[in-house]
Amino acid sequence: MIKTIADISGNVQERADVCIVGSGCGGATLGARLAEAGKSVVLVEEGGRVTKPDLNQREGDMYDLLYAGGGATGPDDLSCAVLYGRTLGGSSVHYMANSFRAPEWKLERWRRDFGLDWATPEKLGPYYEVAERDHSVHDATETETNENNRLFKKGVEALGWKGEPARHARKNCINAGTCLLGCPFDSKQSQRLTNIPKLDGLGGRIYSDCRADKIVVKGGRARGIRAAFADSKTGKQKGELRVESKLTVIAAGGVGTPVLLLRNGLANSSGLVGRNFQITPHFFTMGVFPKKIYGYRGLPCSYVLHQFEQVRGDEGGYMIQGIFAQPAMSAAMMPGFGEEHRSFMELYARSAALLSLIDDEEPGRVSLRDDGRVKLEYRLRGRDIPKARDFFKKSVAILLAAGAERVFVPAAEPVFIENEGEIGKVDDLSFEPNRIPYVGTSNLGTCRMGTDPERSVTDPYGRVHDVERLFICDASLFPSSTAVDPSLTIMANALRIGDWIEEYWERL
Amino acid sequence: MPTLLPADPEMSRRLFLRRGAGTAMLLAAAGALPLSCTKPAGRRAPETLRFFDEGEFFVMEAVAEAMLPPREGFPTIQEVDLVERIDAKLAKLPEADTSDIHLLLWIFQYGTPLLGPAVHFFTRMSADGKADYLQGWQVSRLDFKRTGLQALKYLVMTFYYDDERTWKAIEYDGPWVESGWKYGRPVAGPTTETPTEPTTEAPK
Numbered sequence: 001m002i003k004t005i006a007d008i009s010g011n012v013q014e015r016a017d018v019c020i021v022g023s024g025c026g027g028a029t030l031g032a033r034l035a036e037a038g039k040s041v042v043l044v045e046e047g048g049r050v051t052k053p054d055l056n057q058r059e060g061d062m063y064d065l066l067y068a069g070g071g072a073t074g075p076d077d078l079s080c081a082v083l084y085g086r087t088l089g090g091s092s093v094h095y096m097a098n099s100f101r102a103p104e105w106k107l108e109r110w111r112r113d114f115g116l117d118w119a120t121p122e123k124l125g126p127y128y129e130v131a132e133r134d135h136s137v138h139d140a141t142e143t144e145t146n147e148n149n150r151l152f153k154k155g156v157e158a159l160g161w162k163g164e165p166a167r168h169a170r171k172n173c174i175n176a177g178t179c180l181l182g183c184p185f186d187s188k189q190s191q192r193l194t195n196i197p198k199l200d201g202l203g204g205r206i207y208s209d210c211r212a213d214k215i216v217v218k219g220g221r222a223r224g225i226r227a228a229f230a231d232s233k234t235g236k237q238k239g240e241l242r243v244e245s246k247l248t249v250i251a252a253g254g255v256g257t258p259v260l261l262l263r264n265g266l267a268n269s270s271g272l273v274g275r276n277f278q279i280t281p282h283f284f285t286m287g288v289f290p291k292k293i294y295g296y297r298g299l300p301c302s303y304v305l306h307q308f309e310q311v312r313g314d315e316g317g318y319m320i321q322g323i324f325a326q327p328a329m330s331a332a333m334m335p336g337f338g339e340e341h342r343s344f345m346e347l348y349a350r351s352a353a354l355l356s357l358i359d360d361e362e363p364g365r366v367s368l369r370d371d372g373r374v375k376l377e378y379r380l381r382g383r384d385i386p387k388a389r390d391f392f393k394k395s396v397a398i399l400l401a402a403g404a405e406r407v408f409v410p411a412a413e414p415v416f417i418e419n420e421g422e423i424g425k426v427d428d429l430s431f432e433p434n435r436i437p438y439v440g441t442s443n444l445g446t447c448r449m450g451t452d453p454e455r456s457v458t459d460p461y462g463r464v465h466d467v468e469r470l471f472i473c474d475a476s477l478f479p480s481s482t483a484v485d486p487s488l489t490i491m492a493n494a495l496r497i498g499d500w501i502e503e504y505w506e507r508l
Numbered sequence: 509m510p511t512l513l514p515a516d517p518e519m520s521r522r523l524f525l526r527r528g529a530g531t532a533m534l535l536a537a538a539g540a541l542p543l544s545c546t547k548p549a550g551r552r553a554p555e556t557l558r559f560f561d562e563g564e565f566f567v568m569e570a571v572a573e574a575m576l577p578p579r580e581g582f583p584t585i586q587e588v589d590l591v592e593r594i595d596a597k598l599a600k601l602p603e604a605d606t607s608d609i610h611l612l613l614w615i616f617q618y619g620t621p622l623l624g625p626a627v628h629f630f631t632r633m634s635a636d637g638k639a640d641y642l643q644g645w646q647v648s649r650l651d652f653k654r655t656g657l658q659a660l661k662y663l664v665m666t667f668y669y670d671d672e673r674t675w676k677a678i679e680y681d682g683p684w685v686e687s688g689w690k691y692g693r694p695v696a697g698p699t700t701e702t703p704t705e706p707t708t709e710a711p712k
Contacts, residue, residue: 057683060670078655078662176684184685296680327680331665336646337575338639342582345669349679373604412646412654434654 002088002200004049005209008229011239014205016042018501019224019245021212021260023047024090025490026474027251028195029131033498035202039505042205042243043196044225046256047087048232049208050192055184059328062181066094068255075364075376079433082279082376082440084253086232088208089192091253091441092487094180096301097169097188098321099137100484101128101492105310106359114479115451116460118496127492127499135169135189137488144173146298148352149322151289153303155402163305166321169487175298178326208232210241215248215264215470222248222470247501247508249462249471251494254278254443257476258366259374261447261457267464272457274366276448279378279440280481281358283388284323284333287399287407292349295324301355308394309359309483317387319484320395323355333437335414352399356391357442359483360384366446378440385431388438392426411436442486444475462497469508473497548631554592558599559606560613565591567613570631572664574638581677585664588671594663612656616645 018034020027023045031043050065063071068086075082085091107119118124131137145153145165156163169189179188186193200206207229214226225248227241250257258274261267301321308316325333327348334344344351364378380388392409396417399407409415412435415425429436449472450456453465462477464470473494475486482489501508553565560568572585585591598606619628630641645657668674675682 055685057685058670060667077651078658174684178683292679294679294681327669327675327678328666331669332662334665337642337661337665338577339579341575341665342577342579345678432654433651434658437658 001204002049002196002206002208005229005231005238008209008238012207012229012241014042014241014243016040016205016243016245018042018247018249019243020044020249020251020473021225021227022090022251022253022256022474023088023196023206023208024085024191024251024253024474025092025487026253026494027249028089028092028191028199029491029494030249030251030473030498031204032195032198032202033495034501035199035204037498037502037505039502040203040205041199042245043199043207044210044212044227044241044243045088045090045206045208046211046230046232046252047085047090047208049088050093050182052184052186055182057176057178057181057184059181059326062094066182073255073376075378077379077433079380080279080281080378080438080440082255082378082443084255084441084443087192088206089190089196092190093182093192095190095441095487096179096323096485097190097487098301098304098485099132099135099167099169099488100304100482102482102484102486102489103306103309106480106483110479114449114456116449116479118460124489124492124496127495128488130495131488131491132167134194135488135491136171137167137169137189139165139167140299140302141165144168144170144175144299145302146175146177146295146322146324147293148295148324149299149301149303151287151293151352151402151404152305152320152322152354152398155398155400156303156305158401159397161305161307161398163303163307166299166301166304168299168302170299173299177297177300177324179300180325180329207241212252212260213263215250215260215266216244217264217266217467217470221468222464224248247469247471249473251472251474253474254446254476255366255374255376257472257474258446259368262366262368263372267447267457267466267470269466270454270457272448272455274446275363276445276479277364277366277376277378277443278360278445278481279364280442280444280486281356281360281380281384281388282323282439282441283356283358283391283436284438285354285392285395285399285407285409286334287352287354287402287404288347289350289352289402289404293352294349295352296326300324305398306484308390311359311387314386315390317384318356318358318391320391320398321355321357323353325353333410335408335410335412352402352404354395354398356388356395357481357484358384358387358391359481360387361480363445379433380431380438388431388436389426389429392429393423396423396426409436442475442481444478444482444486445480447472447476448479449477450479461500462493471497471501556592557595559595559609560591560598563617564610564613565595567617567631568594568660570638571613571616571642571660572668574635574642575661575664576668577635583671583673585668588668588673590664590668590671593667593671597667609659612659616656616660 017039110116110119173187212227224244229238305320311317362382447457553562645653
């Protein structure tokens with residue numbers, strides 16, 4: 001049963017084994033897993049439910065429909081956009097569908113620094129396999145590789161570096177290329193098409209347009225939620241949902257989960273709720289080629305370079321992947337204005353782009369303002385600046401090696417580079433706010449897990465230290481970035497937590 | 509839209525000024541120098557405005573024109589109703605999240621009298637003067653100027669290039685669900701069960 005605001009005519013009372021807040025890779029996966037184990041599940045999602053006809057591939061409409069804040073969320077100084085989903089299926093509806101396992105070196109740090117003994121390729125492997133199978137994850141094929149990514153590969157190989165096909169979650173893809181605006185062809189395997197229908201088929205009760213406000217706690221034990229039915233487009237409220245449940249799970253993402261906990265004054269004895277906010281910053285490098293590329297056609301990313309994921313000396317700390325965006329997003333990122341900007345846009349069809357995923361270590365914070373509204377703080381600084389600078393150097397070199405006539409860093413004062421001898425210009429880039437545009441899409445770390453209650457919000461199974469029967473199940477649990485897109489690891493971790501809950505159900 | 513402007517009811521992002529004495533002084537100055545005097549002779553703002561007042565409309569239009577000067581092959585900002593569409597969008601957002609935009613336009617029009625002796629009238633500058641002025645904000649050492657310019661640029665650029673009348677000039681296909689699968693061809697990936705034949709019809 002999936003109910004939207006149109007199906008609601010008044011207050012609703014539910015009773016279930018498990019109540020889950022949030023329908024993205026964490027919440028939907030755990031919901032389906034527990035329903036499979038025979039538990040009754042209620043899942044609530046603040047965003048609306050979209051169907052194929054809603055996904056019209058138009059930027060303005062889709063940012064409003066799929067992204068929190070219409071894609072306009074970020075820190076006060078507007079130095080970056082912090083993007084995340086607000087729709088049934090969460091960020092997976094607009095994600096790029098890149099599906100990588102967390103690298104072993106990253107898991108080793110989680111074990112070493114946070115006591116997460118489960119973080120090994122062997123222990124996570126079976127869960128990854130299930131998530132990969134359920135989402136048709138495979139290496140991008142040649143026919144799934146567009147010209148933008150072919151040039152990326154050509155440049156990497158010309159430099160003697162070693163890239164590889166991107167692993168991604170699609171089937172029967174027709175190369176429409178508007179993945180970041182949702183897939184109207186049902187090719188991209190988002191939660192909208194996988195675990196939510198699965199949960200529905202197993203008897204789960206799913207409510208969209210339903211904003212959780214209150215986590216009900218009595219006697220130190222979570223006992224369910226209270227939520228408002230509110231039209232995700234207009235905000236108009238229609239009634240209240242009360243859920244009584246044995247377990248309550250918050251899976252509202254790296255921003256939504258700490259916000260809900262902070263508003264309820266829960267789980268924060270460590271003072272870490274909302275801290276350690278990481279976004280895996282995405283910077284862009286553009287190259288102009290002599291021929292038409294039409295980079296917006298086809299999979300945005302079918303080729304990746306993991307070689308520089310780890311910091312080694314003055315190098316690394318990021319991965320590089322292909323990317324391209326539709327005109328409005330591209331225009332916002334292009335440098336300058338006036339004739340200069342027009343000229344860049346005239347070269348849109350001849351431009352290629354590369355994207356960074358910075359393994360950021362200098363955290364920001366998610367907190368509440370005095371009036372209760374959300375405040376995001378994030379600034380690229382410290383150890384992360386050399387990583388971004390090195391990304392620009394490497395990505396410029398790749399585009400030049402691929403045959404770009406000219407490469408540029410889209411900064412307020414753009415850096416133009418026409419040959420390898422000019423790559424040193426990148427050293428002059430300033431990373432002050434609003435000098436270089438960037439975006440964060442992998443928001444995590446704000447309720448990190450660990451064995452020490454003074455250094456973590458939950459235990460290694462997502463159980464909140466301070467409140468019995470309250471779990472967290474999303475990327476906010478991760479102690480740090482996964483160095484790659486975290487979606488697959490969120491799902492694998494949700495399956496792992498689901499296994500544990502099933503095994504220990506009677507003792508919870 | 510990824511405007512990098514406040515849009516989420518949950519997200520109030522003060523654009524470039526903290527509440528405080530400085531803001532109060534600027535607001536007082538704004539009252540003394542209303543934007544209504546920016547109105548070009550013989551022109552009236554659309555009566556449908558819901559967010560901008562008449563003066564703000566013309567400042568925003570001047571900003572957009574300076575950022576997107578007329579060019580052959582591209583529609584003008586008037587042809588795509590750019591400022592009207594921005595107005596409609598901002599009008600839907602909570603006032604608490606957009607109030608700084610009014611102040612931003614006022615400061616943009618009159619310069620920053622608290623930070624220097626000159627009072628500028630942006631709408632009355634020459635085209636070159638406007639471009640220099642924008643550039644000054646874009647590369648300013650002051651964070652709030654760069655932030656303010658960024659906010660205006662994101663509004664102008666995203667709303668302009670979201671309009672399909674701009675797509676021909678940049679060779680963008682537009683939505684396949686509307687135009688049919690002109691360029692794509694179905695791909696038989698490893699997980700494909702039944703490869704689909706190419707079609708020129710929009711998928712149902």
